[in-house]
Amino acid sequence: MIEFGTDPRVEIHCEPGFYSFTEGTSGKTYLAKLIAQAGEQGLPYVTYSYYDYVRGVDLAAVCEKVQAELVFVDRYDMFSEDPTVQEQIQNLAQDIVVLSDLKSSNPPILPDDYLVLTRSAELLEVT
């Protein structure tokens, strides 16, 4: 389990792999923001968004630089067709937890599972 933060606390209960969220899940953007904040505080967590992609930031390089244990690929539908990113995600997912907000019904790479995000004022839990 990956756990961090105090306000709210975040708990992510999953093994390494590539994941999206069940339809209708809310709070994904907030989760991405909390992961980014934790990364800024020095934890091995990364958020990679469409704007990083547009700026040419390399997903694999960013994750390698911080020895990431968790990466949230935000707005992935905007660049899910890119085969380089697809390959990087598949490689990363062998060792670390890769979360995404993928909404496409026919994605180029299928998530290993669809997660549920529950949220209260104190806890944001991914199972």
Add this chain to the structure above:
Amino acid sequence: MLHIFFADPETLPVVSDVEMAFSMLSGQRVSLDDKDQKLVDLIERAELLDDHSFRDRFGFTLPVSALSTGCKAAIVVNHMPDQLIDLREAGKQSRSAIVAVCEEGNVLMDPDTGIEDCTNCCGIQVSVEGETFTDMSDLLYYFEDVRAREREEYS
């Protein structure tokens, strides 16, 4: 009328980056209206406080930049009726709220991703592939037909 397209008709300017379009609206100080309030309520279960902030379902006051991408897409549809808004980043709740609330505009969506009825028995004003729908259940049947047609074509 809200026009739903399953493919780009190439007759309208397309907005594919809804986050950027929403930022532009915010930068232009566009006033949010009752339809935006309804969209935010249906999608986020939240309440717009003014043009810059909203109260989320837990009672926290946040800037509108913290709304979900799907909710921003819905607000963009409401304020850019002359453009084709690509809903690839909008989830089922957002797509459904757009169909229920927006009476004008143009959206591009994948019929496979689906919608659900959140109209609370109110009518809709939707056109798809030349057919007009004023009842959500008729539109849901139509989406189901489109999916069935696609399955037949693939099989």
